[in-house]
Amino acid sequence: MKKLIFLLGVIVLFSCNDKVPIEVVPEPTLRVACKLKFGSEDLILNDSYTLTDGIKIQVTDCRFYLSDGNNAGAYLFPVALFDATSSQSFFYSVKNNKDNFSNLALNIGVSANDNHADPSAFDLANPLNIQIANDMHWSWNSGYIFIKIEGRADTIPNNTDLFDHNFVYHIGRDEHLLSKSFTGLLWNQVTTDVYQTNFAFDFKTFFENSASPLNVKSEFFTHTNPDQVNVTNKVKTNFLAAFYNF
Amino acid sequence: MQRILFVLLIGLIAFLSCRKDTTFYEQTPYKLAIPSHFPQVQIPGDNPMTEEGVLLGRMLFYEKQLSLDNTISCASCHSPSKAFSDSTAFSTGVDNQMGVRNSMPLFNLAWQKFFFWDGRSKTLEEQILEPVPNPIEMHQAWPDAIAKLKASEAYRNAFYRAFNTTDFNQYHVAKALAQFLRTMISGSAKFDVIYKYSNSLPLTVQEQQIWQTVTNEELAGFDLFKSLNGADCFHCHNGPLMQVQKFSNNGLDATFSDLGHGAISGNANDNGKFKVPSIRNIGFTGPFMHDGRFATIDEVIEHYSTGIQMSPTIDPLIEFASQGGVQLDPQQKLELKAFLNTLNDYNFVTNPNFLPLNP
Numbered sequence: 112m113k114k115l116i117f118l119l120g121v122i123v124l125f126s127c128n129d130k131v132p133i134e135v136v137p138e139p140t141l142r143v144a145c146k147l148k149f150g151s152e153d154l155i156l157n158d159s160y161t162l163t164d165g166i167k168i169q170v171t172d173c174r175f176y177l178s179d180g181n182n183a184g185a186y187l188f189p190v191a192l193f194d195a196t197s198s199q200s201f202f203y204s205v206k207n208n209k210d211n212f213s214n215l216a217l218n219i220g221v222s223a224n225d226n227h228a229d230p231s232a233f234d235l236a237n238p239l240n241i242q243i244a245n246d247m248h249w250s251w252n253s254g255y256i257f258i259k260i261e262g263r264a265d266t267i268p269n270n271t272d273l274f275d276h277n278f279v280y281h282i283g284r285d286e287h288l289l290s291k292s293f294t295g296l297l298w299n300q301v302t303t304d305v306y307q308t309n310f311a312f313d314f315k316t317f318f319e320n321s322a323s324p325l326n327v328k329s330e331f332f333t334h335t336n337p338d339q340v341n342v343t344n345k346v347k348t349n350f351l352a353a354f355y356n357f
Numbered sequence: 358m359q360r361i362l363f364v365l366l367i368g369l370i371a372f373l374s375c376r377k378d379t380t381f382y383e384q385t386p387y388k389l390a391i392p393s394h395f396p397q398v399q400i401p402g403d404n405p406m407t408e409e410g411v412l413l414g415r416m417l418f419y420e421k422q423l424s425l426d427n428t429i430s431c432a433s434c435h436s437p438s439k440a441f442s443d444s445t446a447f448s449t450g451v452d453n454q455m456g457v458r459n460s461m462p463l464f465n466l467a468w469q470k471f472f473f474w475d476g477r478s479k480t481l482e483e484q485i486l487e488p489v490p491n492p493i494e495m496h497q498a499w500p501d502a503i504a505k506l507k508a509s510e511a512y513r514n515a516f517y518r519a520f521n522t523t524d525f526n527q528y529h530v531a532k533a534l535a536q537f538l539r540t541m542i543s544g545s546a547k548f549d550v551i552y553k554y555s556n557s558l559p560l561t562v563q564e565q566q567i568w569q570t571v572t573n574e575e576l577a578g579f580d581l582f583k584s585l586n587g588a589d590c591f592h593c594h595n596g597p598l599m600q601v602q603k604f605s606n607n608g609l610d611a612t613f614s615d616l617g618h619g620a621i622s623g624n625a626n627d628n629g630k631f632k633v634p635s636i637r638n639i640g641f642t643g644p645f646m647h648d649g650r651f652a653t654i655d656e657v658i659e660h661y662s663t664g665i666q667m668s669p670t671i672d673p674l675i676e677f678a679s680q681g682g683v684q685l686d687p688q689q690k691l692e693l694k695a696f697l698n699t700l701n702d703y704n705f706v707t708n709p710n711f712l713p714l715n716p
Binding site: 157171172229230231234235240241242245246248249250261262263274275277278279332334336 | 591593598601624669
């Protein structure tokens with residue numbers, strides 16, 4: 112009888128357990144996105160846009176590497192590749208807390224170490240793997256193309272469209288790594304657990320930056336060769352001016 | 358008693374000789390021999406590489422029963438000695454029907470992101486399904502091809518070993534062929550030694566010996582190949598695979614009789630664009646371009662030198678299009694050709710693992 116009472120008591124003790132299940136809060140997802148713009152309007156690849164001087168442009172390709180995105184040492188991303196032809200609305204995604212990234216410093220391009228590494232040796236998911244980098248890598252030691260902007264221009268401002276003038280801006284090499292910082296980074300809530308920060312690249316500013324306007328008629332290509340330094344520097348300056356967070 | 362034993366012995370012998378072979382389903386993983394300077398490969402999760410699958414694929418590659426009149430196999434238009442391409446501009450199918458585009462060489466397919474000149478197939482397995490029923494190629498309905506294969510005990514056993522089924526279909530055939538085709542890796546040409554050396558990658562002892570045979574003419578050609586003011590080839594023919602994964606209009610025509618990728622995407626900006634091929638094994642794979650219009654490497658070089666045609670969708674990387682091309686002089690053409698011939702992988706075209714099992 113005593114044993115039975117004891118047993119019943121044990122059963123009652125454990126069945127009255129008042130532990131409350133712990134709610135697991137999922138870690139939020141942070142996304143990084145970029146839109147192409149022409150002034151205030153969205154820019155669509157292969158569509159025509161008119162510069163102030165009447166010259167029309169069509170952008171056919173816009174890709175660039177961003178690296179070392181961090182806020183005082185807390186890393187948002189090691190390296191990411193923006194590709195305007197991608198159908199995905201964002202180009203980088205990670206589990207992290209947006210409160211860690213109220214500000215952001217980043218490089219446009221890749222570090223010297225990565226720039227001269229074997230592109231075949233990176234992980235398949237790494238944007239620096241040659242399968243993803245594709246034609247964003249020069250196959251000898253120069254390394255990656257940091258910024259690639261290509262397109263066509265109609266340089267005769269009349270009513271007849273003739274996009275027979277190509278422009279090609281390829282920026283690479285270690286000494287042309289760019290940096291930019293953003294304070295007060297804007298995070299938009301996409302869903303309960305997903306936040307997105309949006310960057311934009313404005314082609315109107317890229318060509319018409321008041322500090323160093325790029326004349327697409329005469330300054331229409333660079334591959335970062337030593338004899339192309341003037342256009343290279345303009346592309347770099349104007350890229351920084353055209354790239355912003357909103 | 359002796360007679361009884363004798364009869365029993367004869368019966369036993371008869372029983373054993375009439376017993377059917379027992380076939381077992383096995384999945385022996387196949388490890389691809391990927392060169393050290395090549396990127397990793399992503400194998401589809403629904404078609405892992407197995408020894409059994411590769412062997413079956415090799416049988417099927419040379420199987421003429423896949424064609425309506427049992428005269429044509431994959432190898433008929435993809436010949437090993439031609440780096441698995443064809444020697445004519447267009448290949449001939451059953452009923453003497455001519456193809457409409459040049460037969461593409463088959464190597465390094467594991468790294469491709471789309472297939473056919475116009476990129477209409479996104480996977481190798483998807484691409485493989487087309488030639489058999491195509492009226493200008495093998496012109497046989499898949500059910501008929503499968504019925505022929507099922508009539509063969511050897512194939513029933515091979516499919517069972519590879520896929521654990523004797524009720525196989527065209528998707529099993531495609532998977533087996535894809536496994537075999539993925540083994541066809543070309544990465545041991547003289548160029549590969551030049552690539553590794555110029556990228557400071559370690560060379561084996563044998564590669565160091567090959568490096569000693571590289572000529573000044575070949576190196577001069579390599580410089581031209583990657584020079585913006587030279588031949589400027591590297592924008593599209595880049596990296597260990599010697600191609601980038603994209604479609605391009607390389608200035609063949611001012612107007613297009615073949616829209617290429619534009620016919621698939623429906624986007625006028627893609628008209629006249631075709632898949633950028635690898636230029637590996639260029640010494641074996643002529644004639645060249647999507648329509649095989651150039652019989653020789655010399656003609657290809659001449660096209661990029663003086664023969665570029667402007668059109669609305671021409672690749673902006675054909676930077677000297679307005680003057681007809683890169684304007685190489687005769688010596689430069691010789692040097693470039695010398696370099697291009699370092700891309701020929703003799704190990705690949707003679708690899709016995711890619712030849713028919715029963716020649």
